[in-house]
Amino acid sequence: MPDTLTIKDNRTGKTYDVKITDDTIKATDLRQIKVHDEDFGMMTYDPAFMNTASCRSSITFIDGDKGILEYRGIPIEQLAEKSTYLETAYLLLNGTLPNKAQLDEWKNEITMHTILNVNLQALIDSFRYDAHPMGRLISTMAALGTFYPEAKNIFDPVCRQKQIVRIIAKIITIAGFNYRRSIGMPYSYPDNDLSYPGNFLNMMFKMTESKYKVSPALERALDILFILHADHEQNCSTSTMRVVGSSQADPYSSVAGAATALYGPLHGGANEAVIHMLNEIGSTRNIPAYIEKVKAGEGKLMGFGHRVYKNYDPRARIIKRAAYDVFEVTGKNPLLDIALELEKIALEDDYFVKRKLYPNVDFYSGLIYQALDIPMEMFTVMFAIPRVSGWLAQWQEMLNDPDQKISRPRQIYTGARKLDYVPIGKR
Numbered sequence: 001m002p003d004t005l006t007i008k009d010n011r012t013g014k015t016y017d018v019k020i021t022d023d024t025i026k027a028t029d030l031r032q033i034k035v036h037d038e039d040f041g042m043m044t045y046d047p048a049f050m051n052t053a054s055c056r057s058s059i060t061f062i063d064g065d066k067g068i069l070e071y072r073g074i075p076i077e078q079l080a081e082k083s084t085y086l087e088t089a090y091l092l093l094n095g096t097l098p099n100k101a102q103l104d105e106w107k108n109e110i111t112m113h114t115i116l117n118v119n120l121q122a123l124i125d126s127f128r129y130d131a132h133p134m135g136r137l138i139s140t141m142a143a144l145g146t147f148y149p150e151a152k153n154i155f156d157p158v159c160r161q162k163q164i165v166r167i168i169a170k171i172i173t174i175a176g177f178n179y180r181r182s183i184g185m186p187y188s189y190p191d192n193d194l195s196y197p198g199n200f201l202n203m204m205f206k207m208t209e210s211k212y213k214v215s216p217a218l219e220r221a222l223d224i225l226f227i228l229h230a231d232h233e234q235n236c237s238t239s240t241m242r243v244v245g246s247s248q249a250d251p252y253s254s255v256a257g258a259a260t261a262l263y264g265p266l267h268g269g270a271n272e273a274v275i276h277m278l279n280e281i282g283s284t285r286n287i288p289a290y291i292e293k294v295k296a297g298e299g300k301l302m303g304f305g306h307r308v309y310k311n312y313d314p315r316a317r318i319i320k321r322a323a324y325d326v327f328e329v330t331g332k333n334p335l336l337d338i339a340l341e342l343e344k345i346a347l348e349d350d351y352f353v354k355r356k357l358y359p360n361v362d363f364y365s366g367l368i369y370q371a372l373d374i375p376m377e378m379f380t381v382m383f384a385i386p387r388v389s390g391w392l393a394q395w396q397e398m399l400n401d402p403d404q405k406i407s408r409p410r411q412i413y414t415g416a417r418k419l420d421y422v423p424i425g426k427r
């Protein structure tokens, strides 16, 4: 049987054979379907892109029904157990795991680029003390690009790689410096002896001691969180990275755009919203009433549900386990009992079961960040830090994809037509 779709337009009686590739049809192949020759031709209508593939990608595979997530074909469970965030970032960007020499060089590259141009500190110092960390991150990232005008040479692989290194390296410094300024503390500068997660904790929490001492358990838990958040195929912020990048904007501006999309409470802002929700619930005895409110449509169960996963988000399972390792060191987060009971009740309730709503990556991550003394307003920053590797890997794949060009969707026009201008005296 041929790999084609035969479409019959009952308005005209005509039939069309459209090629099927990878279980999809090219939307532009529908344009031949017309009633009159002068018609524009048929389009698909897909608000929020519920059923539209925007690209071909070999970076991340998700099977939402089976709860499978793989980076470059490697199951997330194996990477979380055996890899590090920087090694995983290399994998996402280059397609294969690095050998020892490649990994050592990559780690050295990142370590040697964590310092920020001191003039950027003037911007960081200019924010109000209570400016939201995501607003700070987005603004500082966009400004960072102004220090590297050569970043516009996006088709020069050497120049592009240098910007990729700078963004991955400097985002932890941007996050740390903005945090320190928001609490009125002097900056804690990068320490090249520390790991990537360890250096981040150093730039957040080092006080007057000569050298910041990293807790290995907390450093490892943070590394796992960074691995789990590094990429997730065509989510809202990654799609934004691809759309902004498709106009050939520089990577710093594209990352700032992607981070802006991540800021929303339905996306990366959910981890912060989960903690607000758990605090609002306050005690396990209040859970049934809260669940009833959600079922009555008065709000969502934050950290639950997913556009793709209609099963347990594999990352949530791993984070839940990592939380216990963290609490061994920090003491248990009192909100954990509420979270566990809320998950239990929700997964037994037909409203959530019918809608296939399970805990997602954001449900337990905030409990760990809180145990690490990271302020709630910074939780989405904690998502953005590792996600820049995924954004940059997807952006680079888009630049090298011959199918891609500037993104510009169509619309179904529903407004008025051919009206005359009405002078103000006659309105």
Ligand code: SDX
Pocket (backbone or CB within 6 Å): 231, 232, 234, 235, 236, 265, 266, 267, 268, 270, 294, 299, 300, 301, 302, 303, 304, 305, 306, 307, 308, 355, 357, 360, 361, 362
């Ligand atoms: C991330 O895409 C990605 O990959 C994202 C991400 C990544 O790594 O990049 O995985 C990270 O963003 C995770 C999601 C974090 N967001 C939240 O936890 C916020 C709460 N979740 C929802 O807002 C929602 O589940 C979404 C936004 C995540 C997904 O929404 P969809 O796919 O558009 O589903 P929907 O809103 O159409 O919901 C279908 C039904 C609706 O009910 P009915 O209209 O059928 O009666 O399920 C209900 C929704 O009201 N529903 C929920 C719910 N999520 C969906 N009801 C209660 N609580 C929820 N959390």
